[in-house]
Amino acid sequence: MKFWKIKSGYWPVVIIISLLFCRLLPFTFPIFAQTPAGFNWRYHSTSNFVIAYRQADKTLAIRILGELQQRQQELARRLSYQPRRVITVFLCPTPQIFNLMTGGAVPHWGEAAANTAQWRIFLKTPAASNSRELLPVTLTHELAHLCLAELALPNAIPRWFNEGAAIFLANESRHAEPTMISRAILTNSLVDFEEIDDLLSFPNARAALAYGESYHAVNFMVRRFGGEAIRKFTQAFAAHQQSRQAFQAAFGQELWDFEAEYFDDLRQRFRWYFLLDESILFGGVILILLIAGFFVTRRRTKKKLQEWEAKESETAEASPPEIDGNKASPLPDR
Numbered sequence: 390m391k392f393w394k395i396k397s398g399y400w401p402v403v404i405i406i407s408l409l410f411c412r413l414l415p416f417t418f419p420i421f422a423q424t425p426a427g428f429n430w431r432y433h434s435t436s437n438f439v440i441a442y443r444q445a446d447k448t449l450a451i452r453i454l455g456e457l458q459q460r461q462q463e464l465a466r467r468l469s470y471q472p473r474r475v476i477t478v479f480l481c482p483t484p485q486i487f488n489l490m491t492g493g494a495v496p497h498w499g500e501a502a503a504n505t506a507q508w509r510i511f512l513k514t515p516a517a518s519n520s521r522e523l524l525p526v527t528l529t530h531e532l533a534h535l536c537l538a539e540l541a542l543p544n545a546i547p548r549w550f551n552e553g554a555a556i557f558l559a560n561e562s563r564h565a566e567p568t569m570i571s572r573a574i575l576t577n578s579l580v581d582f583e584e585i586d587d588l589l590s591f592p593n594a595r596a597a598l599a600y601g602e603s604y605h606a607v608n609f610m611v612r613r614f615g616g617e618a619i620r621k622f623t624q625a626f627a628a629h630q631q632s633r634q635a636f637q638a639a640f641g642q643e644l645w646d647f648e649a650e651y652f653d654d655l656r657q658r659f660r661w662y663f664l665l666d667e668s669i670l671f672g673g674v675i676l677i678l679l680i681a682g683f684f685v686t687r688r689r690t691k692k693k694l695q696e697w698e699a700k701e702s703e704t705a706e707a708s709p710p711e712i713d714g715n716k717a718s719p720l721p722d723r
């Protein structure tokens with residue numbers, strides 16, 4: 390599902406970029422929402438949202454507001470929780486304004502951000518976006534961060550769970566990249582939950598792995614403890630600051646045991662996915678072609694040899710017998 394689209398045919402880029410921005414959010418901004426000098430925001434509000442936009446983006450802003458309402462209702466239903474905070478959404482018309490509003494905390498490829506301290510969401514218009522699109526799943530992802538943050542108040546949820554749940558609730562499962570997980574299993578480089586907390590310091594590839602693992606961890610949690618698991622675990626943080634205590638309160642199990650079970654499940658499910666990696670598939674096809682070529686050439690050579698041998702024996706049969714000169718010469722008459 391796509392909307393607010395400028396150009397078509399960019400979906401692979403969109404998938405990559407939308408996954409990338411999900412990987413670094415939500416941020417704690419060093420500076421919050423600096424309004425650019427000489428820039429006048431227009432505002433439109435409902436009971437749950439205030440959207441700030443440039444006059445030229447009014448139609449888009451109204452549509453986004455409607456979409457936000459709808460997506461928040463879906464989230465509320467899935468989490469059995471109705472958020473009470475009013476969320477302010479800034480629809481930034483240029484990358485520069487987006488950077489200024491987010492205090493420069495979002496990388497250049499970032500498309501959106503949620504500020505859980507001030508209940509704000511920052512979006513880019515399609516014109517300001519690298520992907521030239523603003524995807525509805527982006528709204529759900531950012532709304533999920535704010536909804537979970539409200540549920541867990543006054544404490545914060547760990548990053549692996551926060552990102553994993555936002556991706557899960559936004560139905561971004563197609564971004565889970567099983568081949569990447571499989572390669573990490575193969576090279577013994579999976580990232581554990583505690584390490585994932587520091588993922589903002591990771592290089593891109595490792596951050597991508599950490600986010601993929603986060604999604605699969607929440608997916609495993611839901612399979613293990615049922616559809617209420619995300620809400621239960623989040624709400625447990627309202628009474629427990631530490632992840633281990635919150636997990637014990639929500640599910641009556643040690644978080645360490647869950648983590649061990651999860652990684653076992655991950656290894657079992659994704660171990661062989663690396664075989665679907667494009668480079669491996671390409672290499673495999675080349676190898677098969679080489680082997681096939683070898684056998685075809687060998688068969689042709691063998692056939693040729695057989696033909697030559699057959700020809701040689703035919704030639705030998707057709708030629709007169711070689712006769713020794715002395716024996717062939719008749720004896721002279723005497």
Ligand SMILES: [Zn+2]
Nearest residue numbers: 411414415555
């Ligand atoms: Zn996120």
